[in-house]
Amino acid sequence: MSDRPAALPGNLPQSSAQSTVRRALALAAEDPDIHFQYACLLAHQGMNAQALPHFQWVAQARPDDPGVQHLLGLALQRLGRNGEALVPLRRAFALAPANPRVLQALAESAQPAWQPDTPLPDDPRHFWTLSYGLRTYGNLFTPR
Numbered sequence: 001m002s003d004r005p006a007a008l009p010g011n012l013p014q015s016s017a018q019s020t021v022r023r024a025l026a027l028a029a030e031d032p033d034i035h036f037q038y039a040c041l042l043a044h045q046g047m048n049a050q051a052l053p054h055f056q057w058v059a060q061a062r063p064d065d066p067g068v069q070h071l072l073g074l075a076l077q078r079l080g081r082n083g084e085a086l087v088p089l090r091r092a093f094a095l096a097p098a099n100p101r102v103l104q105a106l107a108e109s110a111q112p113a114w115q116p117d118t119p120l121p122d123d124p125r126h127f128w129t130l131s132y133g134l135r136t137y138g139n140l141f142t143p144r
Contacts, residue, residue, distance in 0.1 A: 017041060032061040036068065043071065048078045059088060066096035070105065077109055085109045115141055 021038045028034055039054035055072040062068055073089035076082075089106045096102060115138030120129050134140060 066092045
């Protein structure tokens with residue numbers, strides 16, 4: 001499998017495509033490709049919470065597919081579950097270390113969601129902080 005879903009029949013609108021894939025899922029509930037198509041379609045529509053169980057099911061069925069692991073990690077990231085996203089993203093990196101999208105997602109999942117908001121002391125000897133707009137300790141930390 002790749003990072004992108006295979007083409008759906010014709011150029012169907014999203015609602016028609018979703019109903020088509022749902023019907024296929026009802027007919028072949030054990031087919032990982034259909035679960036993958038449905039998960040990609042839901043994720044593309046921003047419905048990551050609904051896509052997540054399908055990505056997880058496909059990841060269990062195909063644990064050595066870097067595309068599935070990558071998209072599972074992205075869905076978890078988009079749900080704000082960066083800690084959980086690290087596991088499938090690291091697996092995707094181990095399976096496809098040259099994929100730049102996996103590297104980017106892995107780097108983004110390592111970003112902390114919290115920064116300290118304690119104000120820096122107003123000490124005139126600290127000319128390098130307050131004068132440059134750095135008001136809190138959190139301002140000292142930047143994504144790199």
